[in-house]
Amino acid sequence: MERIRVRLDVAYDGGGFSGWAVQPGRRTVAGALVEALDRLLGPGAATGLTVAGRTDAGVHATGQVCHVDLADAAWAPVAGTLLRRLNAVLPTDVRVRAVAAVPADFDARFSATFRRYEYRVTDAAFGADPLRRHEVLAWPRPLYLAALTEAARGLLGEHDYAAYCRRKEHATTVRELTRLDWRRDPDGLLVGTVQADAFCQSMVRSLVGAMLMAGDGRRPTDWPGSLLRRRERAGEVPVVPPHGLTLVAVGYPDDPTEYARRADATRRLRLPAEA
Known part of the structure; x- marks a missing residue:
């Protein structure tokens, strides 16, 4: 059939x-x-x-x-x-x-070339707008875009993100972040964008948590990147709440004839880690 x-x-x-x-x-x-x-x-x-x-x-x-x-x-x-x-x-x-x-x-799953997420935060004194409270995290301290940007720079590239992941048996925590940046929109919201071919469990929310601590001045801007030297979960990194996070895009090869090749390559790379 x-x-x-x-x-x-x-x-x-x-x-x-x-x-x-x-x-x-x-x-x-x-x-x-x-x-x-x-x-x-x-x-x-x-x-x-x-x-x-x-x-x-x-x-x-x-x-x-x-x-x-x-x-x-x-x-x-x-x-x-x-x-x-x-x-x-x-x-x-x-x-x-x-x-x-x-x-x-x-x-x-396996034909995908990237996943892109956005995390939305407000540092407004009154908190999140009532109409957007289900998709925006209210942060209780002022955040500085320059500090967030500098913190993000130290996390880009291919690294072992063990400090930011919930480790699974026989799983790799090596990933390559191809995009990690922040912007402040005209309405005052801060939006962090993170993109990679794949992510470990809790990785995005942990990365955001570390960057926010640098962004409000409680940690130096090189602190998030310095944690990449660790080979176990960093307990001092907060995992921010899920409601600020949105999966906004998944990429695939432009040429449909590449779907199978991409899937085969991803399986070779990921299956031992994710099975």
């Missing part, structure tokens, strides 16, 4: 979910998607749900990507309407932004 691989681009407010992955008795993003697909296509019609990055409880996404496999007979009747139908039955804190058939060797 011929099967069609379907890419779903997904956005969600993570505040009401216990993360991405299906968990018995808990509300999760994957669970909501599976329920919607089963309702529209029949139980088990969509198989192999695979996501680019498993976000933790409370983390949001505007640019998440996943894929499922459908029998051709199930896909053909809904190819032009599945986007509308899914959003009609999904809860309002999850939206599927795009639906598309993709080559069979596309893999939402």
Whole structure:
């Protein structure tokens, strides 16, 4: 039976979910998607749900990507309407932004070339705006953009980020950060952007926590980078709350013929660490 691989681009407010992955008795993003697909296509019609990055409880996404496999007979009747139908039955804190058939060797996880996150912080004296409190961290001290920028500079590149990760048995904590920068938007919010091919558990929120301590002057700006010499989790680094973090983009090769090659290369690099 011929099967069609379907890419779903997904956005969600993570505040009401216990993360991405299906968990018995808990509300999760994957669970909501599976329920919607089963309702529209029949139980088990969509198989192999695979996501680019498993976000933790409370983390949001505007640019998440996943894929499922459908029998051709199930896909053909809904190819032009599945986007509308899914959003009609999904809860309002999850939206599927795009639906598309993709080559069979596309893999939402392993074909990805990067994941990009943004973390939003306010240092306003009154805290977070009430309408944005679910996506913005209120920091109780003034933050200085120049200090945040300098702290970020020391963390860029390929390093062992053991000080910033929850170590897993047989897992590598070596990663390459290809982007790490801060900006202050016209509304006063500070936005930290971090991009890498992959991240360890809690890595982004730990990096942000260290940079914020340098950004408010409690630590020198070279302190976050100095922790890269460690080979175990740095207990003095705070893990900032999840609600300020959003997965904003996942990158893939421009040439679809490169999906399989990229997936093979990623599996060789990551599977021993993430299995």
